[in-house]
Amino acid sequence: MVQISQTEDDIKISIELNRLVTRKPDVVLLPQYLKFNNPPIFFERHLVQEIDEMASFCRIFKNEARIVLVKKEKGLWPEMFQKLDKETLLQKRLEIADLIVERNKKRDEMALERFDKKRRAEIEKEIKRETAMRERLKQFQETSVRDALVVDVRKEVKTNPNPPSDRLATPLIRQPMSAIRGSGRINVCFTTQHKRSTPKRESQSNMETAYAAAGGPNAAGNLPMESLDD
Template identity: 25%
Template sequence: MPIAIKDYTWEESDTDVHITVPIKGNNSSKADLFSSDEYIKVNSPPYFFEMFLYAGVDDSKSVAQLGDGVIVFKLIKKELGIWGQLSSSTLGDKDKMKARRDDAVTEKHRRIEEETEEKRRKKREKEKLALNEQMRLENEEREKIHEIKQTEIRQATEEIEDWKKKHQVLPGDEPHPAYMTGHDDGDDEHDEEDDDEVHHTPEDKKALIDKLPPPRTRQNISVTFTPRVFPTPMRESRVHEEDEWLRKQAEARRIPEIEDEDLAPEERDPFWLKDKGDSFFKGGNFQAAVNAYNTAIRLNGKVPAFYSNRGACHLKLRNFIKCIEDCSKAIELLTPPVPANASSRLRAHTRRGTAFCELELYAEGLQDYVAALKIEPKNEQLRQDAERIRHVIQGTT
């Protein structure tokens, strides 16, 4: 229950009122203050202070000063004069106090909204003035550029007119026809011969044809293409991701040398162990398959199929946590996602999603089934399983 502050002090003059409110042991900067024209409030748990003023004050000009464990209100009176008392006669009537308190809060909120709207209006006016000024400056700049262009056009026109005047052909200075036609006078006989049509005999035509070069011989050009691991054309491929995947595959194929006298020569090949584990899995001997995959991973821990297959064994053995760990490791190694590892990613997501559902973590299981559906959207069985998980989550089954 809040403790009402009673040991406040106040003093007044004809123009203002000073109220000092002590907050014992509390930080005054963290106190909640509220003031209006006729009501002030201080809330600093566990202390509480409120006062219904004797007369109205100008809240917009009044201030509150926060000190060390004390709050001082300086209230400016609306009307000059001495009050003689600080609190209103309403004090003691709970209904009237509640009504005046609600009215003060409502009036404060209305005033804040008006001030906010006024600030927005002034901001819009400033933005409008700034925009108009910017448009005016741009128009002036365009007019200057237009005037410069017109001046340059006038100068170029004047220069052309001056050049025409300087090179104008006067009467009597026309060039001789011989210069215009390109023929010399007195060579009329030669001109007539040039005007006659030239005729060629069949022999001349045959001689011209014989002089033509022979046609080019036809040849075949063999084009070879660099073989690609991925089926997509080079222009449509994601070169960086595919190169990264091929690099990981090459690293996974490198078999480290492990000194273990108990291993036979063929047991040092992790891929031979994988095939052995696959045969154990098909025969239903899941624990033996896990042992084979364990040795393969010890020899080479960068092949995602080893983890995915061991996860399938753990799923059969109901070791769901280990299944989730192995499938997560396989998905981590199956990056970047490329078409070549799509089927492996599909199996890893499906197995991990099944393990999550067995642990009743249906939301996580649904995420894996959705990821599997993105890889193979036309898989109807996956779609049905995902729908069943959604029903379980929604509680409709």
């Protein structure tokens, strides 16, 4: 069952739904065309005047579907739907099919563009978040280094409260190196006249005994034997 009513602003269509139908209906709204398909329910009309397809809508309830067609120009229509024969209706359906395909392409492109914009916005947001996190980490590291330096300085001052002021200004004094002694000859002179006799060797003692036995000058033992210097 279908109920149709109109005002100066819109056209309201109520379509009774079968309780056994659970499939999502196919609704097409064009400037001069209306289709509602939810098998076994099929409702199709060609409008006499144009509507605002972007402002028009369809709502599905438990027992009925309500379609609201917003008129582009306000006023009551004497005739709402066109009366077409079979051949004209078939031709119109082919034209509407082409329009529906083109419209779906445009909607897909718009949806893809919206998705790309949303994705780029999410990526930019993530980049900004990571950049801010790196900046905070860098500031934290710099603050930690400054705090560590301050603590070290305080510890040094506490350990040595009166450091010598001229500790770093004291010059380093080096002792001059002694001259290296060169090579040369050392002359040694002995002034003493002391002489020390060298004891005789065993070979010389044997020679002297053999010479005395042979009747040499020392055989009688009168003359003393000269001492031999080594």
